[in-house]
Structure formats: structure tokens, C-alpha cells
Amino acid sequence: MSRWYPERGYLQMTSTSQPTFNWTDFEPSYQALQQQDLTPGEVPSFLRAWSNLEKRVSEAYSTLQRARDRDTANEAAENAYLQFVREVRPKVQQAAQTLNRKLLSVENYEPDEQDELMFRKIRTDAELYREENVQLDVRVTNLVNEYFKLTGGLTITLGDEELTFPQAQANLLNPDRELRERTWRLMQEANARVAPELDRIFLDLLRLRREAARNAGFGNYRDYRWQQLKRFHYTPEDSAALHRAIATHVVPLVSRRREAQRVQMQLPSLRPWDLRADPLGRPAVVAFKDVRELEDAASRIFHKLAPKLGEQFDAMRDGGYLDLAARKNKAPGAYCSSLPARGMPFLHGNFVGTARDATVLFHEAGHAFHVFATANADILMFARHSGAEFAEVASQSMELLTLPYLAREQGGLYDEADLPRVREEQLDSIVTFLPFAAVLDSFQHWVYTETGEDVTIAELDAKWLSLMRQYFPHVDYTGLESFVQKGWQYLHLYGYPLYYLDYAIAWLGAIQVWRGALADQETALARYLDALALGGTRSLPQLFEAAGAKLAFDEAHVGQLMAFIEQQYSM
Numbered sequence: 001m002s003r004w005y006p007e008r009g010y011l012q013m014t015s016t017s018q019p020t021f022n023w024t025d026f027e028p029s030y031q032a033l034q035q036q037d038l039t040p041g042e043v044p045s046f047l048r049a050w051s052n053l054e055k056r057v058s059e060a061y062s063t064l065q066r067a068r069d070r071d072t073a074n075e076a077a078e079n080a081y082l083q084f085v086r087e088v089r090p091k092v093q094q095a096a097q098t099l100n101r102k103l104l105s106v107e108n109y110e111p112d113e114q115d116e117l118m119f120r121k122i123r124t125d126a127e128l129y130r131e132e133n134v135q136l137d138v139r140v141t142n143l144v145n146e147y148f149k150l151t152g153g154l155t156i157t158l159g160d161e162e163l164t165f166p167q168a169q170a171n172l173l174n175p176d177r178e179l180r181e182r183t184w185r186l187m188q189e190a191n192a193r194v195a196p197e198l199d200r201i202f203l204d205l206l207r208l209r210r211e212a213a214r215n216a217g218f219g220n221y222r223d224y225r226w227q228q229l230k231r232f233h234y235t236p237e238d239s240a241a242l243h244r245a246i247a248t249h250v251v252p253l254v255s256r257r258r259e260a261q262r263v264q265m266q267l268p269s270l271r272p273w274d275l276r277a278d279p280l281g282r283p284a285v286v287a288f289k290d291v292r293e294l295e296d297a298a299s300r301i302f303h304k305l306a307p308k309l310g311e312q313f314d315a316m317r318d319g320g321y322l323d324l325a326a327r328k329n330k331a332p333g334a335y336c337s338s339l340p341a342r343g344m345p346f347l348h349g350n351f352v353g354t355a356r357d358a359t360v361l362f363h364e365a366g367h368a369f370h371v372f373a374t375a376n377a378d379i380l381m382f383a384r385h386s387g388a389e390f391a392e393v394a395s396q397s398m399e400l401l402t403l404p405y406l407a408r409e410q411g412g413l414y415d416e417a418d419l420p421r422v423r424e425e426q427l428d429s430i431v432t433f434l435p436f437a438a439v440l441d442s443f444q445h446w447v448y449t450e451t452g453e454d455v456t457i458a459e460l461d462a463k464w465l466s467l468m469r470q471y472f473p474h475v476d477y478t479g480l481e482s483f484v485q486k487g488w489q490y491l492h493l494y495g496y497p498l499y500y501l502d503y504a505i506a507w508l509g510a511i512q513v514w515r516g517a518l519a520d521q522e523t524a525l526a527r528y529l530d531a532l533a534l535g536g537t538r539s540l541p542q543l544f545e546a547a548g549a550k551l552a553f554d555e556a557h558v559g560q561l562m563a564f565i566e567q568q569y570s571m
Contacts, residue, residue: 343375366398392506
């Protein structure tokens with residue numbers, strides 16, 4: 001059960017029952033806005049009232065998603081989520097479109113300069129809206145929900161122990177190569193068992209997405225999605241330029257480091273299960289024994305970085321807005337969602353004790369600090385979201401800004417002897433991520449613009465394998481092709497189409513924020529926090545500039561940043 005308390009500004013939920021929301025919870029408010037006479041002078045108050053309503057709707061959706069993701073086997077939570085998607089969200093979309101048109105039809109109204117970008121986004125939504133796409137969106141969400149159910153329940157049995165995928169992935173850090181290979185193969189075999197269903201789901205998604213694009217007058221889904229994502233300040237051609245820059249400057253850097261790893265490990269070639277292992281055969285660094293220890297250390301680290309951030313993290317922890325431990329039937333991955341009526345973020349994770357888990361917490365906390373920074377009355381809901389490209393700068397910068405505070409003697413997680421290794425692994429995670437982002441983005445551009453209606457799974461598999469060989473030439477996939485070629489069955493491809501190169505673009509920004517912090521920590525942190533507080537009120541280039549970075553995609557820019565990263569390995 002859930003109730004909206006306008007005087008308190010949040011949703012109050014009991015802990016004994018599954019929250020549900022109906023259209024009747026929101027319909028009167030939408031009707032009141034629709035019936036309101038709107039003159040230029042009344043636009044600001046109209047927008048404020050509409051923004052407050054959108055907070056309620058967004059919080060309801062996040063609440064239901066949170067319940068579903070906590071336990072993908074919970075039928076009540078799944079049904080409540082799907083009921084909202086099928087019955088409430090379509091009506092919300094229709095009502096919002098009516099309000100879009102009402103707002104945009106006001107004569108003689110000129111938005112202030114600070115609102116121009118917000119109005120451009122509203123105008124884009126109005127132009128893209130098609131009634132027939134509302135039900136297509138419901139069908140898409142149902143298919144994505146199937147993906148979460150299939151992948152959230154995956155486990156392997158190793159010896160007498162059943163392991164979730166996050167738990168199993170920890171074995172890939174183990175010095176025992178035989179254990180790493182056995183774990184990797186068991187995980188691939190588990191994936192293979194659901195692969196036919198995931199194939200079906202994606203082909204269905206592809207058809208629906210293409211239909212939606214055609215309905216909106218676009219020749220392909222990529223161009224339609226580009227506008228949906230409000231990518232006003234860079235083009236698909238810029239994405240292709242970044243792919244090339246990664247191939248030119250990042251892939252050789254990764255290959256040099258992998259070759260050194262192969263030599264140290266005395267292996268004829270590197271196999272997929274070798275990539276995360278320590279080249280000197282050392283056991284993996286254990287960052288924490290349980291999530292309570294991780295949360296304690298994170299609180300201390302954020303307080304040292306900036307007291308305000310520490311207080312915000314403590315508020316999440318004390319308020320029950322963290323769910324970080326891995327368990328069976330929990331939705332995969334980690335994310336931060338926003339509960340905008342409360343002005344609170346919520347962090348979802350699947351952490352088992354690795355150093356990478358700790359880094360992911362810092363990453364998601366960066367998103368959370370972004371939510372806090374924009375949760376003020378001056379920024380309407382329509383102008384809060386900066387776009388993923390800068391939202392990821394917020395999170396990825398936090399991975400790097402926390403590096404000086406990780407020593408156990410300062411309240412952090414690691415012994416002094418482990419700090420150089422943790423730092424090196426952090427840099428490796430960046431440079432190995434960038435080629436994967438190029439693979440996933442290239443694959444999606446190809447799928448959505450070059451393939452026909454009769455594209456086959458075999459063609460998808462072959463394209464993915466080709467891209468993996470192109471961007472990861474240092475990995476030996478011999479005999480493993482049947483597994484590697486299914487790597488496209490990835491979360492973002494199903495649930496967040498064309499949202500992945502955003503991470504690569506953001507890394508270019510985060511590296512520049514970090515470079516500034518190494519020169520002047522106080523100034524760089526202040527600029528970073530000021531940029532977060534702008535939300536989506538400024539363009540992407542302006543947000544990068546506010547954070548002390550430059551938005552660029554060319555080879556010279558990427559090459560310069562990779563040279564900086566390579567220097568940091570030896571420091």
C-alpha cells in the first residue's frame with residue numbers, strides 16, 4: 001500500500017505489502033492542468049505544478065522498479081510493476097502530450113534563456129509522440145522484463161556450491177587458472193541455456209523499435225532514438241569518429257599492457273579467463289568482507305572528500321536507500337535510481353567483496369550526489385536530467401576522485417601495500433572499457449541502420465565476434481567462438497538502446513576532471529560539484545566546460561588523454 005503526502009513531499013509505504021499505483025492516483029491532477037486557462041504570465045506556475053506531478057509519477061515508477069529488482073522471482077512485485085507499465089504509464093504519456101501541446105501553443109510566450117534547452121526538449125517530445133507508439137512501448141517493456149527475469153536468476157554450481165553470477169565472477173580474479181577457466185565456462189554454459197530465449201526477445205524488440213521509428217517518420221531506429229535521447233550537440237558521425245579514435249589510441253595501449261601481462265604469466269596466449277587475473281599470481285585484493293564494512297568505509301571516504309557528500313551518503317544509508325549485497329533472483333548489475341518527490345536516490349548493487357565492487361559503489365554514489373545536487377526547487381523535473389553523457393561524468397569522476405582516500409589507515413579499504421595495485425586496476429578498467437564501449441556502440445549502429453527486416457541471429461553473432469576480434473586483438477578466442485559471439489546479449493542492448501557510448505564520452509570528461517584534481521584538488525572538486533548542480537539546464541558542451549573539461553571526439557584529444565593515463569601507470 002502507498003499514499004502520497006503532499007505536505008510532506010514523499011510517498012509513504014508500509015513494509016508489509018506490495019505498493020501499487022493506479023491511474024486514479026494521478027488523473028485528477030492531470031485533468032486540472034489540462035483544464036487550466038494558460039496565458040504567458042501563468043506559464044511558470046503551470047510548469048511548477050506539472051513538474052511536481054511528474055515527480056510523483058516518476059517516484060511511483062522507481063518504487064515499483066525497485067521492488068521488482070530486489071527479487072525478480074516475486075510475482076506480486078512483478079505484477080505491480082507491469083500493471084503500472086501497461087495501465088498507468090500509457091495514460092501518463094498521453095496526458096503529458098496534451099500538456100506539451102497546450103504549453104507550446106501559448107502565444108507570445110518566450111522562455112527565458114535558462115529555459116530554452118528545457119523547451120527544446122519538451123518540443124522534441126511533442127514532435128516525436130505518436131499515439132500508436134504508446135502500446136508499442138508497453139510491449140517493449142514487457143520484453144525487457146522477460147530479459148531481467150531470465151538473467152537475474154542465473155547461477156552456476158561449482159562443486160557443492162551454487163553461485164550467483166556476481167559471486168562466480170569473483171573467481172575470475174583467482175590465481176588458480178584451472179578454477180578461472182572452469183568458472184568462465186560454467187557461466188557461458190548458463191548463458192547459453194537462455195540464449196535462444198534472449199535471441200527471440202531481441203528480434204521482437206528490434207521489430208517493435210523499427211515500427212516505432214517508422215510511425216514517427218524516421219527511416220531507421222537509430223535516428224529516432226537519437227532524438228529521444230536529446231542528443232542535440234553531437235551526431236552519429238561524431239560517434240564513429242570516437243570509435244576510430246579508440247581503435248587508434250586505446251586498443252594499442254591495451255594491447256601493450258596485455259602483452260606484458262601474457263609475458264609475466266608465461267602463457268602462450270591470453271584467454272578470456274586470464275584477463276582479470278593478477279599477472280604476478282597474487283590473490284585478488286579483498287576490499288571488504290560484507291556490505292556493512294563497505295558502507296562504513298565509503299562513509300568515511302566521502303566525509304574526507306567533502307563533508308557534504310559524506311552526509312548525503314549517510315542519509316541514504318540511514319534511510320534504507322542502499323541495497324548492495326548480491327543474492328539469487330536479484331536484478332543484475334548496479335544502478336542509481338531517483339525518488340524525486342523525496343529528493344532521494346536509491347542504490348542497487350550486487351557486491352561480493354572485490355575491489356571492483358568498491359569502485360562500482362563510488363560510481364553509483366556519484367550518480368546519487370548528482371540527484372542530491374539537482375533536488376532543489378529551482379530546477380524543474382523537465383530540466384533535471386543532464387543526459388547520460390554528463391550523468392556518467394558525475395559517476396565516473398567519483399571513481400577517480402576517491403583514489404587519495406582509499407588507505408585503510410585513513411579509514412579506507414586497503415592496506416598501503418595494495419594501493420598501487422588498486423590504482424593500476426582502476427586505470428586498466430578505464431582503458432579496457434573504452435574498446436568494449438566502441439564494440440557495443442558500433443554493433444548497435446550497424447543493427448539499427450544497416451540490417452534488414454530479415455536479419456538473422458547468425459548475422460548478429462558473426463558481427464559481434466568480428467568486432468570483438470577487431471577491438472580485442474590481444475585475446476585468444478580459439479575454440480570459444482560459440483560463447484564469445486553471444487556477448488551482444490547484454491543488458492544495455494535490451495533495456496537501454498544506444499546508451500553505452502555515453503560511458504566512453506563521459507570517461508573522456510572524467511579523466512579531465514581527475515587531471516584537474518591532481519593539479520588542484522579543491523578547485524577541481526568545486527567545479528565538479530557546481531557542474532552537477534546545473535542538472536540539465538545547460539548544454540552538454542557547457543556542462544563539460546563547467547566541470548573543467550572539453551567535449552571532443554577527435555583522435556588528437558583521445559590520444560592526449562591516453563598519454564596522460566599511460567603516465568599515471570608509472571606514478
